[in-house]
């Protein structure tokens with residue numbers, strides 16, 4: 001295996017390795033009273049696959065996922081829907097707007113214990129681009145890297161496969 005191979009493998013894998021981020025809501029303040037969560041969320045790039053982590057003393061607060069109206073009016077969903085661990089991790093599974101409130105007492109209404117974020121779509125979905133040839137050959141995906149399109153068209157598993165083939169087949 002040559003250095004050129006190593007370089008190409010790294011070039012292929014590195015975009016995939018840029019993995020999901022954890023956002024500690026409120027940073028060192030955590031999930032608490034009278035914190036400006038809108039200011040906290042401002043300018044942050046939330047992506048599908050990232051995670052929100054709500055940290056607070058157990059029993060003092062909780063976390064409800066709500067809709068826009070629930071957020072606006074601090075409407076608490078049934079208690080059974082509350083997250084209460086004090087270290088609640090929420091995976092941002094879909095793009096779009098997400099709203100969270102604390103359901104304890106009047107924390108939401110009186111102390112602005114509410115968070116609104118907008119989750120951006122991750123990099124384009126891995127779809128294979130149509131091949132001009134009648135029978136698309138998948139045996140040489142390696143060649144596609146020359147055109148810079150490989151990171152968009154390859155499923156991560158495929159990337160690993162390519163890497164293995166490159167390592168052991170070189």
Ligand SMILES: [Cu+2]
Nearest residue numbers: 061102104107
């Ligand atoms: Cu609270």
